[in-house]
Amino acid sequence: MKRIYIILALVVSAFAVNAQEKTNGSSVKTMPSTGDYFQGLTRPLTFDKMIAPYALEVTFDKTVHIIFPAAIRYVDLGSADLLAAKADGTENVLRVKAAQRNFSRESNLSVITEDGSYYSFNVKYADEPVKLSVEMADFIRNNKTVDHPDNTTSVLMTDLGNESPLLVNLIMQSIYKNDHREIKHIGCKRFGIQYTLKGIYSHNNLLYFHTQLKNSSNVPFNVDYISFKIVDKKVAKRTAIQEQSIVSLRAYNQMMVINGRKTERTVFTLPRFTLSEGKQLLVELNEKDGGRHQSFVVENADLIRAKMIDKQKIK
Numbered sequence: 001m002k003r004i005y006i007i008l009a010l011v012v013s014a015f016a017v018n019a020q021e022k023t024n025g026s027s028v029k030t031m032p033s034t035g036d037y038f039q040g041l042t043r044p045l046t047f048d049k050m051i052a053p054y055a056l057e058v059t060f061d062k063t064v065h066i067i068f069p070a071a072i073r074y075v076d077l078g079s080a081d082l083l084a085a086k087a088d089g090t091e092n093v094l095r096v097k098a099a100q101r102n103f104s105r106e107s108n109l110s111v112i113t114e115d116g117s118y119y120s121f122n123v124k125y126a127d128e129p130v131k132l133s134v135e136m137a138d139f140i141r142n143n144k145t146v147d148h149p150d151n152t153t154s155v156l157m158t159d160l161g162n163e164s165p166l167l168v169n170l171i172m173q174s175i176y177k178n179d180h181r182e183i184k185h186i187g188c189k190r191f192g193i194q195y196t197l198k199g200i201y202s203h204n205n206l207l208y209f210h211t212q213l214k215n216s217s218n219v220p221f222n223v224d225y226i227s228f229k230i231v232d233k234k235v236a237k238r239t240a241i242q243e244q245s246i247v248s249l250r251a252y253n254q255m256m257v258i259n260g261r262k263t264e265r266t267v268f269t270l271p272r273f274t275l276s277e278g279k280q281l282l283v284e285l286n287e288k289d290g291g292r293h294q295s296f297v298v299e300n301a302d303l304i305r306a307k308m309i310d311k312q313k314i315k
Contacts, residue, residue: 051118051120052120053108053120053121053122054119054120054121054122055121055122055124056096056109056121056122056123056124056131056134057123057124057125057126057129057130057131058082058096058097058098058123058124058125058126058129059097059098059125059126059127059128059129060097060098060099060100060101060102062097062129062132063095063096063097063132064095064096064097064129064131064132064133064134065087065093065094065095065096065132065133065134066093066094066095066096066111066134066135066136067092067093067133067134067135067136068092068093068094068111068113068117068119068136069092069113069115069117069136069137070092070113070114070115070117070169071091071092071113071114072086072091072092072094072111072112072113072114073112073113073114073157074110074111074112075094075109075110075111076109076110076111077107077109078107078108078109078123079103079105079107080099081098081099081100081103081105081107081125082096082097082098082099082107082109082123083096083097083098083099084096084097084109091114092113094111096109096123098125101125102125103125104125106122106123106124107122107123107124108120108121108122108123109121109123112155114157114165114250115165115166115168115169116154116155116156116157116160116164116165116166117154117155117165117166118154118155119136154166159249160206160249160250161205162204162205163203163204163205163206167311168206168249168250168269169250169252170314171201171203171208171309171314172208172250172252172267172269173252174313174314175199175201175208175210175252175267176210176252176253176265176267179198179265180198180199181198181199182198182199182200182210182307183197183198183199183200183302186296186297186298186302187296188294188295188296190292190293190294191217191291191292192215192216192217192219192292193213193214193215193216193217193221193292193294194212194213194214194216194294195211195212195213195214195285195294195295195296196211196212196214196296197209197210197211197283197296197298198210198211198212198265199307200298200302200303200305200306200307201306201307201308201309202272202306202307202308202309203308203309203311204272205271205272206249206269206270206271206272207269207270207271207272207273207303207306208267208268208269208270208309209228209267209268209270209283210265210266210267211265211266211267211268211283212263212264212265212266213255213258213263213264213265213266213285213294214262214263215258215259215260215261215262215263216261217260217261218260218261219260220257220258220259220260221257221258221287221290221292222256222257222287222288222289222290223255223256223257223258223285223286223287223288224286224287224288224289225286226248226268226283226284226285226286227245227282227283227284227286228245228246228247228248228268228270228281228282228283229243229244229245229246229281229282229284230243230244230245230246230273230275230279230280230281230282231243231244231279231280231281231282232278232279232280233278233279233280234278246270246271246273246281247270247271248268248269248270249269249270249271250268250269251266251267251268251269252266252267252268253265253266253267254266254268273303274300274303274304275299275300275303276300279300280297280298280299280300281297281298281299281303282295282296282297283295283296283297283298
C-alpha cells in the first residue's frame, strides 16, 4: 500500500513538472498579440486613433523632395537607411534619399511643420521612384471644412503656448481676407512710402497686428527687418534708452520686396502684452541698402482696445 502511494505521488509530480515546462517553454502555442500587454489594465490602441501614413519611395541615386505648406520644425527618421534635410535656402522643402542601396527593411519618416501639422510616412526602397517631387496638400486653404485629413493631425508649438497653430493660421488668414481698417490714426509716411497699422486683434494670449505698406514711388522697397520694441516715451539726455524687444511669433503674407506702385499687407502674431506708464510700442520698418525707414508708435490705450476675435466668424 505504501508503495502505491509513492507511485501516485511520483505521477502527480511528473504531471505538474510537465505542465510547468509547457507553460514556460517554447512549445506553448500563443495567440497573436492584441496589444493588451497588461491583461486588461490598459486599453489597446484602436485603428481610429491611428494617423494613416503616406507611402513614400526613395532611392540611392536620386533625391525625393517633399514640399510642405509651412516651415519645417521637426524631422525624425526611423532608421539609418534614410537621409533627410531641409533644402538649402528653404524652410518648407525636405529632401530625402536612401543612405545605402537596396535596403530591405521598411522605415518611416515623421515631420512637424510650423502650422502645427504632423505628417507620417512609411518609406521603402525603389530603384526608380515614381514620385520624385511631392507637394503636401494645404488643407487650410483647399479644404472648405478645414478638417484635418486622415494622414495628418495638429500639435501644439512651444512658442504659441496652448493656442492651436492651426487656429492661429486661420485667424491671420481671416484678418487678411476681411481687410478691415479698425485703426485710422497710426502710421508713417516718408519718401513715397506709407506704413500704417490697420488693426489690432486679440484672442486668448495672442495679439494680431494688421499692417499695410504702400509704395507710391517707382523704386522697389526691399525690407531689411521689422521690429517691435517697448521704449520710454521720454528719454532725458545722456540717459540710456530702455528697450524691450517683442518677438513676432508668426507672420502671414510677409513680403520682403514691395515693387513700385504696389501695396502689400501683413498680419503679425505677437504674445499678449500691455504697456506700463511712460512706455510705448515702437514699430520700425527698415529698408535694406536704403534710407526710407519707417516707424510708428502704439500707445497702451490702443492695445487695450484690441478687437476680440470671434472664432465662430473666422472664415
